[in-house]
Amino acid sequence: MAVLVLADADLGRLTPATARIVAGAAELGPVDLLVDAAAAEEARSLAGVHRVLAAALPATADALAQLLAVLAEPYTHIVAAANASGRDVIPRLAALLDIQPVTDITAILGPTRFERPIYAGNATETVSDGQAKHVLSLRASAFAATVGENSAVVSNISPEVASATEVIAEVRTQSERPELSTAQIVVSGGIPLGDRFALVEDLAGKLGAAVGATRALVDAGHAPNDLQVGQTGKIVAPDLYVGLGISGALQHLAGIQGAKAIFAINTDAEAPLMKIADVALVADLFEAVPAVIAELDRLGIKR
Ligand SMILES: Cc1cc2nc3c(=O)[nH]c(=O)nc-3n(C[C@H](O)[C@H](O)[C@H](O)COP(=O)(O)OP(=O)(O)OC[C@H]3O[C@@H](n4cnc5c(N)ncnc54)[C@H](O)[C@@H]3O)c2cc1C
Structure with missing residues (x-):
């Protein structure tokens, strides 16, 4: 071998x-x-x-x-x-x-x-x-x-290879966040975030986490394509996955199966991600996330 x-x-x-x-x-x-x-x-x-x-x-x-x-x-x-x-x-x-x-x-x-x-x-x-x-x-x-x-x-080694293709330009995304695929903590947002995706980034910033998104949010143009988590996006396996306003469609869950713990916030207790979450908070994310951030601040927690 x-x-x-x-x-x-x-x-x-x-x-x-x-x-x-x-x-x-x-x-x-x-x-x-x-x-x-x-x-x-x-x-x-x-x-x-x-x-x-x-x-x-x-x-x-x-x-x-x-x-x-x-x-x-x-x-x-x-x-x-x-x-x-x-x-x-x-x-x-x-x-x-x-x-x-x-x-x-x-x-x-x-x-x-x-x-x-x-x-x-x-x-x-x-x-x-x-x-x-x-x-x-x-x-x-x-x-x-x-x-x-x-x-x-x-x-x-210097083998000779001929190629019909060449790279014309490379545009690099700048981010201070950890790389999504290998991050220890991932905070992802779903479609209800809309143009308030910065809320996901705020919580991720407190937790030293990578930022992710559902395909619905990416397709709606509110998050860049390289943040998509799931079957047709990135596969993540963090210690903690935080899902904000994410229903937990099969194609999304396919990307988070390696997560060791899941914390979900959703107004619908019956959403599939809430069913499999280790901690499921039934709440409006626009109220709950600022409250979580305030509590992290109060406790002086910043990674
Ligand atoms: C071939 C194929 C491949 C796909 N690949 C992927 C993929 O890689 N990744 C992916 O993510 N999807 C993928 N999808 C899409 C997938 O099927 C779902 O449509 C998508 O994941 C849903 O995203 P969402 O959870 O943001 O939206 P929704 O399913 O609409 O869920 C939104 C959730 O937010 C909750 N909510 C609403 N308002 C609030 C609030 N104020 N506070 C808290 N919660 C709230 C709702 O109760 C709901 O559960 C794919 C689909 C197909 C057909």
């Missing part, structure tokens, strides 16, 4: 997702980690990494998939995070290698047996892909990050 993992990195730093998918991939065999050269030093100190392959990684998913295809030969498993970039790269790679990919894996049961959620997270299927080579995406939130020291060997 030999595993090639595509590191998840941003601005030359590994994201927290990398240590998590390395932990999952290490269950399959020794891990070679493909990283952009800028993150090579950080990558070699990551526990669970056997060897770092450092390259000037191309910016487009098309070229990245071709690079992985060039490197694929000695590996039994090729792994990426099941996030926006992994979802772009893994199907392209699978097509290039003529392999059926297995995506959104939440548990590794063996070299050819994997668990993944289906029906918007309402069921879990066990997949055995029966192939000699496996192209996989792992849900980072389902795996605990590797811990410990390491000083893996770094091999600098």
Whole structure:
């Protein structure tokens, strides 16, 4: 078994997702980690990494998939995070290698047996892909990050790949909030917030939390698309998920199944999110949230 993992990195730093998918991939065999050269030093100190392959990684998913295809030969498993970039790269790679990919894996049961959620997270299927080579995406939130020291060997590589695509412009969102997918606390807002989404940000600010939103609120133009939590948004697995005015549609719940505790505020006690919440407060959020913030202030709680 030999595993090639595509590191998840941003601005030359590994994201927290990398240590998590390395932990999952290490269950399959020794891990070679493909990283952009800028993150090579950080990558070699990551526990669970056997060897770092450092390259000037191309910016487009098309070229990245071709690079992985060039490197694929000695590996039994090729792994990426099941996030926006992994979802772009893994199907392209699978097509290039003529392999059926297995995506959104939440548990590794063996070299050819994997668990993944289906029906918007309402069921879990066990997949055995029966192939000699496996192209996989792992849900980072389902795996605990590797811990410990390491000083893996770094091999600098410079394979040639041609790509028909190029990045014309990149627009970066600025936020002081933690990254949504790996945050310990997430405060999300639903459609009743409307143009008062700042209330979600205020509470998140007090709790040191990441900010999320339902698709209804995003589609209505009151929250940016990258904050959407759910089946077609981001998957989160915080210690605490706070849902404000969120009904808890199946597609939303699919994104929060890994949450360890849920606090929901809703005027409707029968809303599905209220039914599964550890603490469910039946109240108008426009009264309850300022009251919660005032109480946090009174207690001097600020993370
Ligand atoms: C293919 C597909 C994919 C989808 N993917 C996603 C996804 O990834 N993420 C996602 O979120 N949705 C997704 N959806 C949409 C999803 O089905 C729901 O429509 C959406 O999640 C509902 O958002 P909401 O909870 O904000 O709104 P609603 O369902 O309208 O709920 C609003 C809630 O707010 C409560 N409320 C109203 N006023 C107040 C108040 N003043 N104070 C407190 N509570 C109040 C109401 O009682 C209600 O429970 C998807 C749908 C489809 C078909």
